[in-house]
Amino acid sequence: MNIFITGGNGQVGFELQRQFAPFGTILAPTRQELDLTNAEAVGTYLAKHQPGLILNAAAYTAVDKAESEPQQARHLNAELPAQLAEYAAKQGIPLVHYSTDYVYPGNGENPWQEDSPTGPLSVYGQTKLEGDEAVVNSGASHLVFRTSWVYAARGNNFMKTMLRLGREREALSIVNDQIGAPTPARLIAQVTALGCALNDSILTLHIPSGIYHLVPRGETSWQGFASEIFNQTREAGEILAITPEGTAGIPTVDYPTPAQRPLNSRMALGKLESALGITMPTWQSQLGLTLREYLDQ
Secondary structure, eight states, rough: OEEEEEETSHHHHHHHHHHHHHGEEEOOOOOOTTTTOOHHHHHHHHHOOSSSSSEEEEOOOTGGGGGGOOOOIIIIIHHHHHHHHHHOOOOHHEEEEEEGGGGOOOSSOOOTTTSSEEEEEEEHHHHHHHHHHHHHHHHHTTEEEEEOSSOSSSSSSSHHHHHHHHOOOOOOEEEEEEEEEEEHHHHHHHHHHHEEEHHHHHHESSOSSSSEEEEBBBOOOOHHHHHHHHHHHHHTTTTOOSSSSSSEEEEEGGOOOOOOOSSBOOOHHHHHHHHHTTOOOBHHHHHHHHHHHHOOO
């Protein structure tokens, strides 16, 4: 069976390739091999390879740039998932789509539920929400996993940026009023595999179609995330220039960006944990695993 993974070179897509390799033949074309913004090319690729499962990890993730490139963001974040979902519905195959905390308005302090009112603050969030809605309304067997603050041992991300800066500088000012859960790409891929079932060489969904939050347990700020990165890195024996007291917290208003960020990215886990019969690990323990993988390279 062919498993079509979009965004295969990204953080989540790479981990999905590793996780799903035993289930079938992985199809993860590069940008040079398949232009995902070209609907005709995507349709031709699907018709040729006839995947039995689609994992849509492709996305336009340049949050600030999306404010000035809304159509480019919409191509990948809304139109592509709509096309993939239409194909999945017609072929009777499952589709897994990855979304974001940015679909919520980001106010208050209570964790968002999967049925909480949405209210994106940015073009990125709005186009991701349009993609979610297209998948949910397509009639396809689907899972939409909303996650937050994704990082990994590879690619460009907050963890690796902080490690670089922590080796160069004694002090850093980091936003401390945006609250969420740092989520490693590896965990996203592992949970995705748990959500699928292999029956007679056919992959189906192990849990009901719908939207699920996929993040670790616990919450922190970007400043708290950075501090834990530095603490665990020191415990691993690495030398850093930054001091233990070197991370100063600043409010979001002191770090203006073209796109508005949600202050509250807390997401409830009850629906996912109940459906899979699991307890999600803490964000700190997952950081430890990801750090070790990166430092041991």
